[in-house]
Amino acid sequence: MNHGKKPLIEAVLAWRNVWKNKRRTVLTLLTIMVGSAMVILFMSLQEGAYDVIIENAVSANSGHIQIHEKGFWEFRSIDYALIPDKRVINALKADPSIAGYTERVHAAGLVANEEASEIVFIQGVDPEMEKRVSSLHKAIRKGGRFLKPGDATQIVIGQTLAENLGVKVGDTLSIISQGFDGSIAGLRDLSIVGIFKCGNPEYDRYLILMPLGRAVETFAMGKYITSIAVRIHEGSLMPEVRERLKNAIHDDRLEIMGWDDLMPEIMQYVVFDRASAYIFYFVLYITVAFGVLNTIQMSVFERTREFGIMLAIGTRPGRILSMVVIESLFICIIGIILGALAGSALSYYFIVSPIDYTEYQKELEVWGFITLTKVPAKLAFSYIIETSLVVFITSMLFTIIPARRAARLKPVEAIRKL
Amino acid sequence: MAIINIQDLVKDYDTNGIAVRALRNVVLTVEKGEFTAIAGPSGSGKTTLLNIIGGLDSPTSGTVHVVGKDLAVLSPKGLSDMRLEKIGFIFQAYNLIPVLTALENVEYILLLQGTGKEERRGRAMRILEEVGLGKEINRRPKELSGGQQQRVAVARAIVSEPELVLADEPTANLDQKTGAGLLDLMHELNHRKNITFIFSTHDRMVMDYAERLISLTDGIIVSDEKKKSRREGAVITKPKKMKSKR
Known part of the structure; x- marks a missing residue:
């Protein structure tokens, strides 16, 4: 007699058993749905916030990628400078992912007026090219302006610095620093044309x-500059673009750094925050899995006699195990689909109606983060797949316990149960 | 030809550390086509004996051959297959799979045996007609009366034409009239299809229907008599015309 493949009887039995106790099944479906939806929503909100934090940090000044002479970023000294040769510029111009780049000169120095002095970080920028990389020009306070072509003795300074020095637009400052050649570099009567507040306290x-x-x-750089900042169209492509630039430029004297190297504290925050969130997700996953376990356990317990009869009339234990697993499979798949739909819908709502963090600005600044105003959620297919897979695998693993119990029943004992 | 051959069967149970002997050196031979009742009071060991014959329980000692197979050498899978192919079971109550209709419950056995859909459905329909449930095929167990459920169980037990049907107090939860109808049906099938039936019972009516009555007391066969069934000579109602009563 053929005892091989039988046409879906386990599936038919499982499906009908799923709906035998509708209330319990609906409650289990809700547990899976709410759990999955919550994880997808929180992931979307969280990743959306990371994108805004990173984008704000990158666009404030650093850009996604910077090119320096090796050692510059460690020592931040004007002694490490490079000549932007054709190979570098051609590589930047050739990459379609690059939205813009700008050359800069950096130097540490002292700024002073008649009443006060402050240690500062001076950054020489090309006004037009800079706008394609950073957003400082958008952060100029009312009454001021950004630098423009033709400016020579004009400067723009940060708001905290302006407050510390007690200066305003129209006032003048003097700078003293060290030149590339080791000479003393000084400038007087630099006119403040704009004051910016980008939200980054530094x-x-x-x-x-x-x-x-x-x-x-001023710094006697000649043909040298200290860095090239690069902005790319799609921030998530930074690692690929960085690699392409490294391969195209192929110069061991240069360091080509991404924003994660330039601002490791942001990356650390993201990693730490993600880890914290995963603890929360883990609790949700386990709650969902216990919900499924409870339902299947109860279902198996209630049907002990039924399984006993099935085993007695010749049903192999493997079929009983399959039937219980398929029951759980149906519940999980329906719950996961509902959860994915609900999670996506909620995430979509927060994409079109971003959460407004304006009132928490002060607290966020204390943490050293750039201005967060409206933070839209970010929904990726991978969040749905990841969540669904984890819920599915955890729930199915938990199902094995009651399924094995059902399959291992001794018919003679099981039949006695009512 | 002996369909069951039992030698020196002993079955002990361990109840809270105390060994309880349920069967004591039982020796029994059942020939093919017999309509046998194993009678005795509660705790006499009749269900245990039936369970061991059906391969649902294992003996403490002794040998049990059923349809030519020594049950001691069969693996759990082998026992499961033997039950599927050679034995039909009818239990006291709640025999059926609740989520399947009467037809599907009967088909289930054939499906496990790998019978094709057309043949499966045809045989299940025919057997349900024979037990008088032709109009109830699409009802689920909870929509059937106790008697109807037992008739579906009988249909399921014989649909694959097994060599042996084991029925554990099949009339225990039925009223007398329904129980008599069920016994008529099984007796008729026994005669027509030459299927061996063994009942465990303490119901006088079942004992009257039996052609062989084995009495069991405290795990010992105290009497074993062949006799005439009360039904013999009676007009056999054609099962197809049996009325279905809910």
């Missing part, structure tokens, strides 16, 4: 922008 406190040409001249 930039607001220490940064001064001046025209690139003037910086090159």
Whole structure:
């Protein structure tokens, strides 16, 4: 007699048993749905917030990628400078993912007026090219302006620095620093044309922008600059673009760094925050799995006699196990689909109606983060797949316990149960 | 030809550390086509004997051959297959799979045996007609009366034409009239299809119907008599015309 493949009887039995106790099944489906939807929603909100934090940090000044002479980023010294040769510029121009790049000169120095002095970080920038990389021009306070072509002795400074020095737009400052050649570099009567507040406490406190040409001249850079900042169209492509640039430029004297190298504290925050969230997700996954376990356990318990009869009339234990597993499979698949739909719908709502964090701005600044205003959620297919897979695998693993119990029943004992 | 051959069967149970002997050196031979009742009071060991014959329980000692097979050498899978192919079971009550209709419950055995859909359905329909449930095929167990459920169980037990049907107090939960109808049906099938039936019972009516009555007391066969069935000579109602009563 053929005892091989039988046409879906386990599936038919499982499906009908799923709906035998509708209330319990609906409650289990709700547990899976709510659990999955919550994880998808929280992932979307969280990843959306990371994107905004990273984008704000990147667009404030650093750009997605920077190119320096090796050692510059460690020592932040004007002694490490590079000549932007054709190979570098051609590589930047050739990459379609690059939205813009800008050359800069950096130097540490002292800024002073008649009443006060402050340690600052001076950044020489090309006003037009800079706008394609950073967003500092958008952070200029009312009454001021950003640098423009033709400016020579004009500067833009951060708001905290302006407050510490007690200056405003129209006032003048003097700078003293060290030149590339080791000479003393000094400038007097630099006119403040704009004050910015980008939300990054470091930039607001220490940064001064001046025209690139003037910086090159003041710091005796000649053909040298200290860095090239690069902005790319799609931030998530940074690692690939960085690798392409490394391969295209192929110069061991240069360091080509992504924002994660430039601002490791942001990456650390993201990693730490993700880890914390995973603990929360883990609790949700386990709650869902216990919900499924409870349902299947109860279902098996109630049907002990039925399984006993089935075993007695010749049903192999493997079929009983399959039937219980398929029951759980049906519940999980329906619950996961509902959860994915609900999670996606909720996430979509927060994409079109971002959460407004404006009132928490002060607290966020304390943590050193750039201005967060409206933070839209970010929904990726991978969040749905990841959540669904984990819920599915955890629930199915938990199902094995009652399924094995059902399959291992001794018919003679099981039949006695009512 | 002996369909069951039992030698020196002993079955002990361990109840809270105390060994309880349920069967004591039982020796029994049942020939093919017999309509046998194993009678005795509660706790006499009749269900245990039936369970061991059906391969649902194992003996403490002794040998049990059923349809030519020594049950001691069969694996759990082998026992499961033997039950599927050679034995039909009828229990006291709640025999059926609740989520399947009467037809599907009967088909289930054939499906496990790998019978094709057309043949499966045809045989299940025919047997349900024979037990008088032709109009109830699409009802689920909870929509059937106790008697109807037992008739579906009988249909399921014989649909694959097994050599042996074991029925554990099949009339225990039925009223007398329904029980008599069920016994008529099984007796008729026994005669027509030459299927061996063994009942465990303490119901006088079942004992009257039996052609062989084995009495069991405290795990010992105290009497074993062949006799005439009360039904013999009676007009056999054609099963197809049996009325279905809910």
